[in-house]
Amino acid sequence: MVPFTHNFADSVSRLGEVALIQQISRWLGPVSPTAPLGIGDDCAVLEPISSGQQILTVDSISYGQHFDASVSPEDAGAKLVKRNLSDIAAMGGTPGPAVLALLCGPDVCTQWLERFFFGIRQCCEYYKISLVGGDVSSLEPGNFSAVLTLTGQALRPKLRSTAKCGDYIYVTGTLGGSILGKHYQFQPRLAEGQWLAQNRDCNAQMDLTDGLVKDLKSLLPPATHAALDLDSLPIAPAAYTLAQTSGHSALEHACCDGEDYELVVTLNMQVNRMAFETQWSAQFPETELQQIGRIRPSSTDGQLIDSVTNTALPWAHGFEHLRSE
Amino acid sequence: MVPFTHNFADSVSRLGEVALIQQISRWLGPVSPTAPLGIGDDCAVLEPISSGQQILTVDSISYGQHFDASVSPEDAGAKLVKRNLSDIAAMGGTPGPAVLALLCGPDVCTQWLERFFFGIRQCCEYYKISLVGGDVSSLEPGNFSAVLTLTGQALRPKLRSTAKCGDYIYVTGTLGGSILGKHYQFQPRLAEGQWLAQNRDCNAQMDLTDGLVKDLKSLLPPATHAALDLDSLPIAPAAYTLAQTSGHSALEHACCDGEDYELVVTLNMQVNRMAFETQWSAQFPETELQQIGRIRPSSTDGQLIDSVTNTALPWAHGFEHLRSE
Numbered sequence: 001m002v003p004f005t006h007n008f009a010d011s012v013s014r015l016g017e018v019a020l021i022q023q024i025s026r027w028l029g030p031v032s033p034t035a036p037l038g039i040g041d042d043c044a045v046l047e048p049i050s051s052g053q054q055i056l057t058v059d060s061i062s063y064g065q066h067f068d069a070s071v072s073p074e075d076a077g078a079k080l081v082k083r084n085l086s087d088i089a090a091m092g093g094t095p096g097p098a099v100l101a102l103l104c105g106p107d108v109c110t111q112w113l114e115r116f117f118f119g120i121r122q123c124c125e126y127y128k129i130s131l132v133g134g135d136v137s138s139l140e141p142g143n144f145s146a147v148l149t150l151t152g153q154a155l156r157p158k159l160r161s162t163a164k165c166g167d168y169i170y171v172t173g174t175l176g177g178s179i180l181g182k183h184y185q186f187q188p189r190l191a192e193g194q195w196l197a198q199n200r201d202c203n204a205q206m207d208l209t210d211g212l213v214k215d216l217k218s219l220l221p222p223a224t225h226a227a228l229d230l231d232s233l234p235i236a237p238a239a240y241t242l243a244q245t246s247g248h249s250a251l252e253h254a255c256c257d258g259e260d261y262e263l264v265v266t267l268n269m270q271v272n273r274m275a276f277e278t279q280w281s282a283q284f285p286e287t288e289l290q291q292i293g294r295i296r297p298s299s300t301d302g303q304l305i306d307s308v309t310n311t312a313l314p315w316a317h318g319f320e321h322l323r324s325e
Numbered sequence: 326m327v328p329f330t331h332n333f334a335d336s337v338s339r340l341g342e343v344a345l346i347q348q349i350s351r352w353l354g355p356v357s358p359t360a361p362l363g364i365g366d367d368c369a370v371l372e373p374i375s376s377g378q379q380i381l382t383v384d385s386i387s388y389g390q391h392f393d394a395s396v397s398p399e400d401a402g403a404k405l406v407k408r409n410l411s412d413i414a415a416m417g418g419t420p421g422p423a424v425l426a427l428l429c430g431p432d433v434c435t436q437w438l439e440r441f442f443f444g445i446r447q448c449c450e451y452y453k454i455s456l457v458g459g460d461v462s463s464l465e466p467g468n469f470s471a472v473l474t475l476t477g478q479a480l481r482p483k484l485r486s487t488a489k490c491g492d493y494i495y496v497t498g499t500l501g502g503s504i505l506g507k508h509y510q511f512q513p514r515l516a517e518g519q520w521l522a523q524n525r526d527c528n529a530q531m532d533l534t535d536g537l538v539k540d541l542k543s544l545l546p547p548a549t550h551a552a553l554d555l556d557s558l559p560i561a562p563a564a565y566t567l568a569q570t571s572g573h574s575a576l577e578h579a580c581c582d583g584e585d586y587e588l589v590v591t592l593n594m595q596v597n598r599m600a601f602e603t604q605w606s607a608q609f610p611e612t613e614l615q616q617i618g619r620i621r622p623s624s625t626d627g628q629l630i631d632s633v634t635n636t637a638l639p640w641a642h643g644f645e646h647l648r649s650e
Contacts, residue, residue, distance in 0.1 A: 060428055
């Protein structure tokens with residue numbers, strides 16, 4: 001469904017900003033508390049977090065970039081929230097209140113927007129997120145972007161920068177081919193992220209958004225490389241499906257495709273891996289956790305090495321915004 | 326200066342996302358701490374606030390809507406920060422860390438962006454704000470938006486909703502004609518906002534962004550109106566200048582123009598006004614504070630009444646986003 005309308009009566013410009021904000025508050029229902037803890041004042045006032053440290057993340061979604069007319073408004077709205085949730089999961093956090101900036105052309109269709117907010121509402125209700133404030137501003141006709149800033153709290157925020165040379169590298173779920181559906185249907189790995197973050201043997205964690213080979217690099221300590229066991233990579237069925245027509249192998253899709261929204265975690269080399277894996281399976285029987293390699297001292301062959309052939313991975317790039325080359 | 330370039334070598338798409346984020350971090354210098362308290366992880370980790378309550382606001386700026394090619398990149402960047410600061414001032418708060426979402430076409434000019442970030446940096450340095458995280462995503466060529474989410478803390482956040490019938494209405498500074506320069510040159514009323522918020526006789530406060538007559542309505546308790554003494558309205562010199570060519574009176578500009586970024590505050594009816602005004606002048610000798618009316622029980626003539634003629638104000642609307650009628 002296209003977010004825009006040629007019929008003025010159906011457009012947000014008929015409503016105007018004040019009426020639109022009231023409408024949004026109604027659409028959001030219980031997800032939208034009243035001021036000062038919600039919409040309606042110059043700032044939202046946040047309740048103090050109950051424990052741990054406060055974390056903050058921001059993500060956006062734009063028509064024509066992150067979704068198109070083939071995507072339902074509900075899925076687009078939910079995805080905006082879930083992208084942020086995946087960042088919270090990556091730190092081992094629990095989501096808190098959020099604020100939303102809406103940038104829309106005057107021709108955005110009110111009915112489309114209502115469904116977009118229904119997607120946001122359902123997702124916020126499920127994950128117990130309050131939308132406590134925001135901003136509405138205009139763009140040229142034919143444009144729609146939404147930016148969500150999500151707070152959270154984490155008992156012990158798990159970082160990327162604390163990975164160590166020698167660590168085992170694990171990944172949750174399966175990788176690749178997310179464009180065939182998972183990029184809307186994914187569930188952010190919140191419970192998994194919290195459990196991993198509280199495990200003292202986990203040195204570092206992050207979520208996969210731009211593809212394993214690109215994202216892994218930001219996890220590697222200086223003067224190290226990732227030695228990957230490509231045979232053990234958990235390739236998603238969708239990656240095999242995609243490989244039938246894409247001209248790329250399923251393995252390449254698993255390594256390079258963006259929007260997996262899985263977690264990568266590194267485990268201390270002294271860990272009892274069997275005990276760890278047993279605990280994981282008891283805790284998350286439905287979520288695969290696979291060791292895919294180790295962090296090793298730097299190699300002249302680059303940051304990502306096939307541990308069997310001891311040569312550089314043939315694919316260097318994942319998804320990168322703004323690249324047009 | 327136009328934010329876009331036809332020359333690929335000068336564009337952000339030549340850099341790509343990863344290099345651009347590194348560049349932004351360099352441009353921001355001391356304003357950009359390293360992870361986990363800054364850019365580089367999935368979320369930013371915030372330091373606990375030292376006292377009071379945490380507040381949160383979000384504002385955006387888009388090329389073609391909030392600024393055009395006549396505006397310097399530095400002014401555009403600084404304005405994004407100052408719009409948010411004005412919201413913090415409205416609650417009586419002190420600014421804290423911020424996150425920034427950048428939505429830009431592949432043809433955004435790197436040199437323009439560097440200057441935009443220089444404006445952000447100078448403003449953040451002045452107000453001691455750290456930019457602790459963000460997100461970069463793509464738009465169609467010719468588009469540029471930036472969304473800043475700013476945290477803050479307030480000892481006693483002053484709300485809009487706590488105004489009382491009988492309150493005196495005061496306004497800081499002068500109003501109208503901001504389009505002639507003040508909408509970029511304004512200083513957010515942070516010190517004033519904090520001082521007012523800690524005064525127990527101040528019942529409510531807010532900042533003026535969409536024009537006095539529109540914004541005042543959101544301050545009025547149910548079943549009240551604002552009785553305005555139009556003769557006492559502090560009309561800005563710029564409003565008189567604008568009136569010479571606009572076809573509207575200076576008074577109308579003072580009542581309706583957006584982007585004053587002044588504070589409106591309501592004072593308990595039992596207050597010793599002379600003592601209050603004397604304290605104000607001692608504290609802020611360079612900032613006018615003018616009583617412009619009172620909150621009265623509801624009138625059949627509407628929410629905004631000329632207290633001399635006892636008739637409705639002839640102008641009902643301030644600036645409203647998305648209105649195209």
